[in-house]
Amino acid sequence: MTDxxxxxxxxxxxxxxxxxxxxxxxxxxxxxxxxxAVVLGGAYFVATKGIAAIEDRFASPEDFSGPGQGxxxxxxxEGDSVAAMxxxxxxxxVVASVEAFTEAAAGNPKSTSIQVGAYKMKKQMAxxxxxxxxxxxxxILKNTVxxxxxxxxxxxxxxxxxHTDYKPExxxxxxxNPDQLGLPDYAQGNAEGYLFPSxxxxxxxxxxxxxxxxxxxxxxxAAAEADLxxxxxxxxxxxxxxxxxxxxxxxxxxxxxxRAKVARVIYNRLEGDETNGLLQIDATVNYAADQELGAVPxxxxxxxxxxxxxxxxxxxxPTPIEAPGDAAIEAAAHPAEGGWYxxxxxxxxxxxxxxxxxxxxxxxxxxxxxxxxxxESQGAC
Numbered sequence: 528m529t530d531x532x533x534x535x536x537x538x539x540x541x542x543x544x545x546x547x548x549x550x551x552x553x554x555x556x557x558x559x560x561x562x563x564a565v566v567l568g569g570a571y572f573v574a575t576k577g578i579a580a581i582e583d584r585f586a587s588p589e590d591f592s593g594p595g596q597g598x599x600x601x602x603x604x605e606g607d608s609v610a611a612m613x614x615x616x617x618x619x620x621v622v623a624s625v626e627a628f629t630e631a632a633a634g635n636p637k638s639t640s641i642q643v644g645a646y647k648m649k650k651q652m653a654x655x656x657x658x659x660x661x662x663x664x665x666x667i668l669k670n671t672v673x674x675x676x677x678x679x680x681x682x683x684x685x686x687x688x689x690h691t692d693y694k695p696e697x698x699x700x701x702x703x704n705p706d707q708l709g710l711p712d713y714a715q716g717n718a719e720g721y722l723f724p725s726x727x728x729x730x731x732x733x734x735x736x737x738x739x740x741x742x743x744x745x746x747x748x749a750a751a752e753a754d755l756x757x758x759x760x761x762x763x764x765x766x767x768x769x770x771x772x773x774x775x776x777x778x779x780x781x782x783x784x785x786r787a788k789v790a791r792v793i794y795n796r797l798e799g800d801e802t803n804g805l806l807q808i809d810a811t812v813n814y815a816a817d818q819e820l821g822a823v824p825x826x827x828x829x830x831x832x833x834x835x836x837x838x839x840x841x842x843x844x845p846t847p848i849e850a851p852g853d854a855a856i857e858a859a860a861h862p863a864e865g866g867w868y869x870x871x872x873x874x875x876x877x878x879x880x881x882x883x884x885x886x887x888x889x890x891x892x893x894x895x896x897x898x899x900x901x902x903e904s905q906g907a908c
Contacts (some may be wrong), residue, residue, distance in 0.1 A: 588626035593656050595621075595649030600668075600731065602645045603661065609638055616657055620650045627654035637662035644669065645730045669728040674742070676724040676852035677777050677820065683722050683850065687738060691729065698735045707736060708743050713767035720774050720847025721746050749853050758860035762794070767846075773859035774847035778810035778820055781878035785870075786858035788882050792867045797842065801868045801886075804841030811837040814848040871896055875907045 599619050603612060613628035622628045631654040632638035638658060644667035646660055660666050672690045674683055684698040701707065705716040714721055722739065723746035729738055750756075750766075759766045772793055780786040796802045812824040815833035829836070835844040851859070867882040869889035873896045883889040900908030 588630060589624040590627035590654050591623045591651045593651070593653035595652035595656065597650045599648045599650055600645055601648045602730075602732070603641055603643050605643050607641075607643075609641075612641070612661070616648070619648075621648045621652050622654045622657050623651075624654075628657065631655045631658045635662065642667060645732060667728075668731050670731075670733075671726060671728050673726045674722070674724045674850070676855070677849045678724065679814070679820070679849050680719050680722060683742075687735075691733075691738070693735050698739065701736045701739055708740055709747075710743060711766065713765055714770075715767070715846075717846050718743070720770050720850055722850055723749060724850045724852050749856050752853070753856045753860040755856065755860055762860075762862075768843055769859050770851070770856070771843045771845075771847045773851035773856045774849050775806070775808055775810070775843075776858050777849055777851040777855040779808060779870075780855070780858070781872060781880065783854055785878075785880045786854055787861065787863035788865060788867065788880075789870060790858040790862035791865050792870055792882065794862055795866065795868050799868065806837035806841075806843070808837050811835045811844050811848055814844070820849060874899055874903075876903070 599621055601616060601619060601621060607615075609629055609632045610625060613622065613625035613632075616622045616628055617625050635655075635658055638661075641661045642664050644664075646666050647668060648657060648660060670690060672687065674686060678686075680702065684695050684702075687693070687698055688695045702718055705714075705718060708718065710716065710718060710721055718739070722742040725742075725745055727738070727741060727745075729741075733741075755769055756766045759769045762769070764772070772790060775793055776786050776789050780789040793806060796806055797804055809822075809824050810820040812828050812831065812835070813820045813822050815831050815835035816824070816828050818828075829838050832839075834840055835848065837844060865882065866884045869883040869886070869892075870880050871883070871889065871892035872878060872880045873892055881892045881895070883892055896908075
């Protein structure tokens with residue numbers, strides 16, 4: 528046995544101190560229990576919140592019961608997704624939530640074909656009711672206006688003013704600043720001939736500028752389909768001159784089958800020696816005299832001093848005289864082959880037109896027309 532002290536034993540500390548140290552472990556166990564309670568309580572809280580979140584996730588999205596009230600103009604724009612529509616509808620107070628609308632759309636296959644346009648909606652509609660309006664193209668708000676072929680700009684804006692809430696002066700203000708219309712350079716700022724004749728569906732938010740721009744855009748489509756610029760280069764004319772020829776074809780040809788022939792007559796008269804470059808087209812004289820293009824000009828009219836008087840001035844008039852349609856533009860770009868210099872409509876009822884290469888042949892067709900007028904026209908001549 529050694530006198531060395533026991534390792535780890537504090538000889539200076541009373542034994543009671545050792546007992547107190549054992550008793551101090553009880554509060555430590557209590558702390559562990561408290562900590563465990565906190566952990567378990569936190570876990571319960573997290574679990575409870577998680578369950579609530581899961582329940583919220585699978586709960587129905589916020590939606591109005593409908594049927595709605597008031598009036599809202601909602602517009603679907605090009606490229607809008609269903610979610611974008613939902614956001615727009617929620618922003619305007621039509622639906623209660625984007626989720627309600629997208630959920631309704633997911634259950635309706637027609638939602639993939641919603642068309643661009645303006646729709647009349649109500650505020651606080653049920654999402655399914657709002658969707659039913661949008662999937663029906665018949666609900667698109669539109670003002671359908673038909674512009675026929677062969678009209679001058681002044682006639683076109685008169686029709687637009689008659690079918691919209693705008694005055695002719697408001698359309699004219701736009702035309703007076705043509706740079707905003709997207710006209711081609713060769714139009715030289717003149718919209719005559721470039722407001723394409725067609726049927727247009729104008730929305731409730733359309734302005735004079737947007738309407739006229741839409742018509743110019745439609746003309747661009749027709750010009751592209753006829754390959755106007757390439758055709759002009761091949762024929763030896765400018766695109767602007769081809770548009771003038773197209774307007775003359777529109778004024779002169781009554782039937783589709785005659786348009787390409789009329790175009791050839793115009794080119795032959797411009798380029799040949801038979802008529803010294805004089806087109807002698809009545810519609811150009813009427814345009815100069817500011818009267819109906821289909822009228823029969825008087826002797827006085829034929830002497831009017833104007834670059835549009837093709838009885839007095841060789842070559843084409845300075846601009847188109849009216850708005851040609853697809854067929855007239857196509858005919859000007861791709862004229863028929865033939866040596867004709869003249870044509871006469873010998874039957875005003877059917878529009879039958881005969882084409883002549885010589886003046887004597889032309890006079891024979893005029894006699895045929897005269898006979899028709901005397902026997903069958905019933906006063907049409």
